[in-house]
Amino acid sequence: MKRVLNDFRPFLGLFCASTGRKLLGGAALAALTGLMGMALLGLSGWFITATALAGLVPATAWAFDVFMPSAAIRLFALGRTAARYGERLVTHDATLGLLAALRGRLFRGWSAPGAARALAMRPARLLFRLTADVDALDTVYLRVLVPLGTTLVATLAAGIALAFISPALGVAVFAVLMLTGTFVAGITARSATPATLRRAARIETLRARVIDLASGQTDLLMAGRIPAQRAALAEVDARLAADDHRLNRIEARAGLAHGLLAAVLPALVLVAAAAIAAGGHIGAPGVALALLITMAATEPFAALRRGALDFARARLAARRTGPALLCAAFPVGAEPAPGLAAELHHVTLRHDAALAPILRDLSLSVREGEHIALIGPSGVGKTSVIQCLAGDLPPTAGSVRVTATARLTQRTELFRDGLRENLRLGAPMASDAQMMAVLAQAGLESIIHALPSGLDTELGDGGQGLSGGQARRLTLARLMLRDVPLWLLDEPTEGLDGETARDVLARLRHAAGNRATITATHIRREAEDADRLLILGDGGIKASHIRGSPGFEAALNDLRPD
Ligand SMILES: Nc1ncnc2c1ncn2[C@@H]1O[C@H](COP(=O)(O)OP(=O)(O)OP(=O)(O)O)[C@@H](O)[C@H]1O
CATH class of the missing domain: 1.20.1560.10 (ABC transporter type 1, transmembrane domain)
Structure with a gap:
């Protein structure tokens, strides 16, 4: 009983x-x-x-x-x-x-x-x-x-x-x-x-x-x-x-x-x-x-x-x-010190199913408005850092203080629903005018205008009905609806052809304005505009290069060309 x-x-x-x-x-x-x-x-x-x-x-x-x-x-x-x-x-x-x-x-x-x-x-x-x-x-x-x-x-x-x-x-x-x-x-x-x-x-x-x-x-x-x-x-x-x-x-x-x-x-x-x-x-x-x-x-x-x-x-x-x-409430994260968008102190990250931590003793401060690119070989833990900052992967040791964030995940996440509903996941109260504005910023305005049902257009499973590039632009428009000081971008243009990718990146940079961004990437075009490159390796940050330094160019040259 x-x-x-x-x-x-x-x-x-x-x-x-x-x-x-x-x-x-x-x-x-x-x-x-x-x-x-x-x-x-x-x-x-x-x-x-x-x-x-x-x-x-x-x-x-x-x-x-x-x-x-x-x-x-x-x-x-x-x-x-x-x-x-x-x-x-x-x-x-x-x-x-x-x-x-x-x-x-x-x-x-x-x-x-x-x-x-x-x-x-x-x-x-x-x-x-x-x-x-x-x-x-x-x-x-x-x-x-x-x-x-x-x-x-x-x-x-x-x-x-x-x-x-x-x-x-x-x-x-x-x-x-x-x-x-x-x-x-x-x-x-x-x-x-x-x-x-x-x-x-x-x-x-x-x-x-x-x-x-x-x-x-x-x-x-x-x-x-x-x-x-x-x-x-x-x-x-x-x-x-x-x-x-x-x-x-x-x-x-x-x-x-x-x-x-x-x-x-x-x-x-x-x-x-x-x-x-x-x-x-x-x-x-x-x-x-x-x-x-x-x-x-x-x-x-x-x-x-x-x-x-x-x-x-x-x-x-x-x-x-x-x-x-x-488990009734979302954990509310602590705010970083003034002038900073995120602070990691001696953080250890480990996935539930993994035997050992991926990253140990990781410390990092991101200034407001700073653009950081996280680079390093596949599997080194770039996405894990993004997940940690987004509150999706709690650290097993150390502390994380981060401002409000919006995240563009590696996989384009769209749902079998209307275009409007897919966009409103980013901002539930957004008006049609706001949505059309971000769609224009993301380069989708003419495509949406050509659709007979406009914002009422229904998407198939996982966003079927849009090309890969259009789907990515739609998630970008959704991100732009989130007025938060830090954007977390996980391989934002992976899988897009060079021309589309450059256009998407240019629009992303323009829309980011004074926001801080952290971009996990393998590709040169996504990292070259960063203020700082952080190279992950050996379970932590192996090197950090500020824009304009010789190490910065050398690190860029090691990345995959377009
Ligand atoms: N949910 C999970 N459970 C267990 N292990 C995981 C999980 N997600 C990732 N990992 C492991 O953690 C390590 C880091 O993965 P992560 O995705 O952060 O790397 P990455 O540097 O972003 O890789 P890529 O560049 O290929 O996206 C990898 O070895 C991966 O296998």
């Missing part, structure tokens, strides 16, 4: 903090709806039986008060409808609020440096976690907590109502409902757990394989591996179907247990109430009341049964999303 609570703790924390009151209100209204339904059924049964009996004798027929019970029945019927309506409004509002808070918190947690990189390597898993885990947590409230509360309240209310007829009957019905309910829900949740966990893992595998098949079709076809990939998919699918079958059987068994409870318990209560009636303590209407209250009290168990089936999946989701939920 303690472990279950620990798994759900981050989620329950968010639950209470976001829409806790509404969620409790919704649960209370759900319980009230159940109570009203029970009272309506019980009182109606009592009323119909009592009026039938009263009508048999003229004296009682005249004396029988039909107004009070029928008014109460109307009150319960209207009250039940109103409570149900209120419950739907409140629970839906609360659930949507909770979902919004959950997604926001998860996105923030997953965009933390380590988590973001780990998930980026497994996009299928990220997709699954974003959708299935959130959906599973969404069911905790509506399918587990609300039915649990409603069942408890209904069981208690039935016990108390029947205790007025006979205390022993009340206690017995309460005990049977509690024991059977707990037992069936417990056994269902327990026996469904292995199949549910296997199913969750298999759906993840199935999605990953489908994505592999779709995105790697050409390579698989050329290697003659399409049949093997299809067979692997079919196998996972068959296993998934077997898990579904097992879960269906568990659900059917739980349904049978619930059906037996709903049939046997009212029958036993009928016999017991009839015996009490024979003793003269209650009349036939009392027997009808006891029977119908018992029948109504077994109803909420159907919802609890479904909740028990979903419980293992929800627990797994809570366990998997817990760390991201706890």
